[in-house]
Each structure stands twice: as structure tokens, then as C-alpha cells.
């Protein structure tokens with residue numbers, strides 16, 4: 001299982017395959033977990049979820065941004081999404097990644113891009129979530145949040161339970177709307193718990209702490225055991241429904257998403273869209289290789305897919321990055 005995880009994390013970091021994938025539409029089953037390649041398709045998907053009482057957080061997919069023009073393009077796209085959400089009166093807000101907006105190019109340039117986005121969203125009373133990436137981007141992302149918070153209150157972030165420092169961070173940011181997750185990247189023992197049990201224990205501890213002491217909690221997981229635990233915990237502690245929501249990724253556990261919304265819980269689906277779907281999709285395969293079923297379905301119901309050949313070829317040729 002760990003070998004497969006490493007394989008997909010490696011594939012997610014492969015820039016050659018990433019560029020190749022951009023030229024194709026959604027392939028390999030990615031269309032089941034990516035809402036669309038453009039804004040129109042994405043608004044349609046959001047409206048469908050809204051009709052079931054589900055709100056959305058929209059992520060304009062983007063990887064390997066090392067040029068200012070690319071980051072500016074990503075910013076323009078996100079501004080367009082904000083306008084489209086507002087115009088279509090969709091129940092949705094934005095999730096974004098600082099690296100897509102230039103964090104690896106220049107901190108101040110990235111901060112300027114985020115400021116423009118948060119400022120535009122604030123006019124529509126729309127929330128912006130700063131997604132958290134790997135450890136090397138953690139502190140600069142919190143620094144950006146601190147800067148933005150001096151002027152805006154429509155911004156929050158993510159706490160990753162696998163980090164030892166997560167407890168300290170959640171206490172510092174208790175007055176923020178926070179999404180709490182287990183953590184998606186491969187991090188070294190120096191900074192992060194490695195054992196699933198330790199991560200789950202910390203995850204529950206952080207969720208309970210923020211539910212009791214924090215502003216608003218987004219519990220982002222597909223893990224039914226955690227969800228059931230939270231349901232019991234909020235009931236036992238009289239925590240009202242408007243203090244928290246459950247979140248899951250688009251296309252995952254759809255029946256459970258609908259069921260939770262039907263039960264009266266606030267539910268928010270993370271809706272990724274865009275041409276740059278490849279890295280996101282590979283990370284989802286890394287988390288849960290059973291998602292390969294999605295791929296298999298595509299392969300056996302459609303013609304053999306070029307991307308599968310490319311992916312396998314690159315792996316066999318040892319082109320896969322071994323960074324993490």
C-alpha cells in the first residue's frame with residue numbers, strides 16, 4: 001500500500017506528465033472527481049449540489065507555477081470564478097493554494113495576488129480559504145494569513161493534523177474559520193506523525209478543541225468513523241449545527257454527502273476544476289488506491305487511454321521524481 005502511495009505521490013510531481021495531461025481533457029476517470037475544465041461546467045455542477053442543500057468551495061486547479069505570468073493568469077481565473085459565483089447566486093466560496101499564486105516566485109507578489117482576491121470576495125461577503133500545502137510552504141502561508149487578517153475577516157485556513165505543531169497553530173488561530181484535515185502530503189518524521197493511528201488521534205483532538213473553543217469548524221474527511229464520532233460529540237456537548245460543517249471532495253462518497261445534508265448537517269463539497277487536473281488526481285489515488293476503480297472503469301468502458309501509457313512509461317523509465 002505504501003509503495004502505491006509513493007508511486008502516485010511521485011507521479012503527481014512529474015512535470016512532464018502534468019504538461020501532457022493539460023493537452024487532453026479530463027481522462028483516466030478524473031472526470032468523476034473534477035467538476036469540469038471551465039467555469040460554466042463548474043457553475044452547473046455547483047448548482048446541482050446546491051439543489052441538494054450542499055454548499056461548495058471551489059478550487060481552480062494549478063500546479064508547478066514558477067512564472068509570474070502563470071500566477072497572474074491563475075489570479076484572473078479565480079477573480080472570474082468569484083464574479084461567476086456572485087452573478088449566478090451560487091452557494092459557494094473559494095479555496096486556493098498560495099503556490100498557484102506565486103509563493104515559490106516571490107512572497108510579496110503572492111501576497112499582492114491574494115490581497116486582490118480577498119478584497120474582491122469581501123465585496124460579496126464571500127469566504128476565501130487558504131489551502132495548506134507541504135511543510136515548506138506552511139509558515140509563509142500562515143504569514144500571508146496574518147497579513148490579510150489585518151484588513152479582512154473573510155479569510156481562513158487549514159490545520160493538518162499530521163503536523164506536531166498543529167495543536168499550537170489551532171490555538172493561535174482559534175478565532176478563525178478553520179478546516180481541519182489529516183494532511184495529504186508525504187512529510188518527514190521530523191515534522192509529522194507517520195502512524196495512521198497517531199494522526200487520527202490528533203485529528204479528533206483538534207476537531208474537538210476547535211468545536212469547543214473556536215469560531216467555525218469545517219471537518220474535512222471521508223472517514224465515517226471520524227464523522228460518527230463528531231456527530232456524537234456535538235450532541236453530547238450541545239454544539240449547534242451552525243458552528244460546524246462536514247466537507248468532502250467532489251465525487252467521493254456521494255451517497256454519504258447527500259445523506260449528511262439530508263440529516264440537517266451543514267455540508268460543503270470541495271469542487272476542483274480546470275485543465276490542470278493531473279496532480280490533484282494523482283494525489284487522490286495516493287490517498288486511496290481503491291480509487292483506481294475509477295480508472296479501471298474508464299479503461300474498460302472506453303478505448304485504451306494514452307495517459308495510462310504515458311504514466312506507466314514514465315514510471316518504468318524512472319522519470320518519476322523521488323523528492324518526497
Ligand SMILES: Cc1cc2nc3c(=O)[nH]c(=O)nc-3n(C[C@H](O)[C@H](O)[C@H](O)COP(=O)(O)OP(=O)(O)OC[C@H]3O[C@@H](n4cnc5c(N)ncnc54)[C@H](O)[C@@H]3O)c2cc1C
Pocket residue numbers: 130131132133158160181182183184185220221222223224247248249252253269270287288
Ligand atoms: C474538503 C477537503 C479539503 C482538503 N484540504 C486539504 C488541504 O488543504 N491540505 C491537505 O494537506 N489536505 C487536504 N485534504 C486532504 C486530507 O488531508 C486527507 O489527505 C484526505 O481527506 C484523506 O483522508 P480522510 O480523512 O478522508 O480519510 P482516510 O484516512 O483516507 O480514510 C480513512 C477511512 O475512511 C474510509 N474512506 C475514505 N475514503 C473513502 C472513500 N472514498 N470511499 C469509501 N470509504 C472511504 C475508509 O474506511 C478509510 O480506511 C482535504 C480533504 C478534504 C476532504
